Amino acid sequence: MRKTIFVLSTLILSVFILTSAGNPTAKFREYGSETKGIVNDNIADTLTWKLLGRIDYKKKPSKEYPEGVMYPIINSTLKAKNKKEIVMTGFIIPIDNKTYALSKNVFASCFFCGQAGPETIMGIQFKDPSTRLKTDQYVTLKGTFRYNDSDVNDWIYHIENAIIVDGD
Numbered sequence: 361m362r363k364t365i366f367v368l369s370t371l372i373l374s375v376f377i378l379t380s381a382g383n384p385t386a387k388f389r390e391y392g393s394e395t396k397g398i399v400n401d402n403i404a405d406t407l408t409w410k411l412l413g414r415i416d417y418k419k420k421p422s423k424e425y426p427e428g429v430m431y432p433i434i435n436s437t438l439k440a441k442n443k444k445e446i447v448m449t450g451f452i453i454p455i456d457n458k459t460y461a462l463s464k465n466v467f468a469s470c471f472f473c474g475q476a477g478p479e480t481i482m483g484i485q486f487k488d489p490s491t492r493l494k495t496d497q498y499v500t501l502k503g504t505f506r507y508n509d510s511d512v513n514d515w516i517y518h519i520e521n522a523i524i525v526d527g528d
Contacts, residue, residue: 478515481515
């Protein structure tokens with residue numbers, strides 16, 4: 361009886377170890393972490409909405425808004441990622457017929473509806489300008505991260521040369 365239990369537990373443990381090893385070149389799927397991930401065999405930083413949400417604002421006067429406007433103060437972690445390749449997931453929000461944004465929330469709860477702040481949305485510039493997506497489509501994008509801390513009429517965060525790596 362003990363021998364049978366030993367053989368069965370060894371067999372179960374072996375199967376677990378073999379299946380846990382997995383394929384080290386598989387697509388990265390842990391989108392919620394702030395670690396490095398493998399997507400299409402290229403290493404890219406994975407951003408999270410939590411990290412993008414770590415932002416402060418400072419009221420400053422501007423030419424267009426003499427009474428002052430809130431300018432974002434970008435944290436040092438995001439500054440280090442500027443102009444670097446990143447991976448980001450979120451919901452597609454159409455801005456017009458050709459322009460999209462990536463949002464932490466679905467359209468009904470997005471920044472425009474007053475349910476969140478401007479740090480919960482990223483402007484998207486696709487590598488292929490003919491890319492067409494649906495409202496609230498959940499996607500993972502890979503592209504170049506850029507932040508904006510000076511133009512109050514533009515998004516705070518951008519993903520440029522974006523390609524869809526999951527969710528199309």
